[in-house]
Amino acid sequence: MPDSSPSLDPVQLGAYFALIEVASLLRHAVEQQLREAGDLSYVQFQLLARLGDAPAGSHRMTDLADGVVYSRSGLTYQAGLLEKAGLVVRAPSPDDERSVTVTITDAGRALLGKVLPGHIEVVSSLLLEPLARDQVEALAALLTPVREHMRATPPRSAASRRRKDGA
Amino acid sequence: MPDSSPSLDPVQLGAYFALIEVASLLRHAVEQQLREAGDLSYVQFQLLARLGDAPAGSHRMTDLADGVVYSRSGLTYQAGLLEKAGLVVRAPSPDDERSVTVTITDAGRALLGKVLPGHIEVVSSLLLEPLARDQVEALAALLTPVREHMRATPPRSAASRRRKDGA
DNA sequence: CGTTCTTGCTTCGAATTCGAAGCATCTGCG
DNA sequence: CGCAGATGCTTCGAATTCGAAGCAAGAACG
Numbered sequence: 001m002p003d004s005s006p007s008l009d010p011v012q013l014g015a016y017f018a019l020i021e022v023a024s025l026l027r028h029a030v031e032q033q034l035r036e037a038g039d040l041s042y043v044q045f046q047l048l049a050r051l052g053d054a055p056a057g058s059h060r061m062t063d064l065a066d067g068v069v070y071s072r073s074g075l076t077y078q079a080g081l082l083e084k085a086g087l088v089v090r091a092p093s094p095d096d097e098r099s100v101t102v103t104i105t106d107a108g109r110a111l112l113g114k115v116l117p118g119h120i121e122v123v124s125s126l127l128l129e130p131l132a133r134d135q136v137e138a139l140a141a142l143l144t145p146v147r148e149h150m151r152a153t154p155p156r157s158a159a160s161r162r163r164k165d166g167a
Numbered sequence: 168m169p170d171s172s173p174s175l176d177p178v179q180l181g182a183y184f185a186l187i188e189v190a191s192l193l194r195h196a197v198e199q200q201l202r203e204a205g206d207l208s209y210v211q212f213q214l215l216a217r218l219g220d221a222p223a224g225s226h227r228m229t230d231l232a233d234g235v236v237y238s239r240s241g242l243t244y245q246a247g248l249l250e251k252a253g254l255v256v257r258a259p260s261p262d263d264e265r266s267v268t269v270t271i272t273d274a275g276r277a278l279l280g281k282v283l284p285g286h287i288e289v290v291s292s293l294l295l296e297p298l299a300r301d302q303v304e305a306l307a308a309l310l311t312p313v314r315e316h317m318r319a320t321p322p323r324s325a326a327s328r329r330r331k332d333g334a
Numbered sequence: 335c336g337t338t339c340t341t342g343c344t345t346c347g348a349a350t351t352c353g354a355a356g357c358a359t360c361t362g363c364g
Numbered sequence: 365c366g367c368a369g370a371t372g373c374t375t376c377g378a379a380t381t382c383g384a385a386g387c388a389a390g391a392a393c394g
Contacts, residue, residue: 006287008295015303016290018310023190024236025317041380062342069191071382076344078380098342098389120173123183128175130316131309136182139309142302143185149297150192208350229372238352243374245350265359265372 026126033122038115043068043078045119048087048112051104058103060093087111193293200289205282210235210245212286215254215279218271225270227260254278 008016027042034040040048046068051057059067065075079102082088087108093099104112128136175183194209201207207215213235218224226234232242246269249255254275260266271279295303 006284006291008287008290011304011307012291012295014311015307016294018307018314019186019190019294020194021236021314022310022317023186025314027187028236029317043380060342069188069195072343073345073383074381080344093342096342096390100343117173120175123175124173124179126317126320127183127186127313128179130313135309137178138305140178140182140185142298142306142309143189144181146294146297147185147188147192150189150196150293153293210350227372239373240353240375241351247374260372263360263372267373 022127026123029126030119030122033118034115037118038111040111040115041078043070043074044082044087045112045115047078047082047102048104048108051088051102052109052112054104056103057109058101061100061102064102082108189294193290196293197286197289200285201282204285205278207278207282208245210237210241211249211254212279212282214245214249214269215271215275218255218269219276219279221271223270224276225268227266227268229266231269249275 030045031042034042034045038045047064050064050067051059061075061079062072064070064079065072068075070078079088079090079100082102083090087105089103089105090100091103093101131139197212198209201209201212214231217231217234218226228242228246229239231237231246232239237245246255246257246267249269250257252274254272256270256272257267258270260268298306
């Protein structure tokens, strides 16, 4: 442990708070737009977007969950909803009988396409608009390594199931 | 509408995705720490933190809700929990009979103090650690204006209750 | 091969979250 | 004053969210 009474200076606090607030506000605004435009929640949209980007239009459940930072059980629920709506299809993986492969359908792609313009509009007007071109670059350059770092850092108790404290 | 087929270039997308992911991952990690350290959810912590920072240790419900980007009804629920736990007190405002003033208690401050070091630890190790001093400054300088912009921009249908579309 | 650990997903129950509707209090204006 | 509209909060019901527990299929190792 670094200090006995660790503290953040104003600049650090400012960066932290601004980050959280900006993300919250953006998410909130986007959520509304998606609801109106296609009756999608943010998670659902993220899932469709990821699937749409994937080479084969499909991903494993676990990878999706990790990708969008969601619980496994929550993903099961959402995948169920999306499937019921005909936007994705679930099928067991051929090579690994345990895993389930989720694939976006044509209807899913269609809906994605329908919702995307408005989504981009919101992101542009809220996040991008107040930033100059090189500032957007700077932001990406700043946050991308942080993301890598966070992805690499184990969640602070990387114990394999069973075992409450990873002592 | 600006374009018929608006799109974001890779840099813009990178900034957007990195922002969302970083915020999600950070929130998730912080949430765990808070749960373990003091059985607090992130919202609850944010509320206590805001109250702790306030001059009189108190705020109106609405201001709190807006501050942490939360629904009114959700805040009512959380305030109820915090009050039941003895961490805050609610009382009608003297000057405006409708509003409710939430005030942090000594127990609330104590819990805040107990949880804070670990919280800072997590934020430092995940968000701040991979950034150099001037990068943290740059990040704050980038995101603060964006926050202002978002706070100033009305939520895209600023209709006074009743009226579904703010035509 | 058999045993044990690991991994992938789902079910379950409990807690949280939000928006719509309801109530009470203010504010502006005739 | 008296009334319409705005504001502040809570209650309500429905949907979502998570973690713990459970089940099945792979992997490691003797």
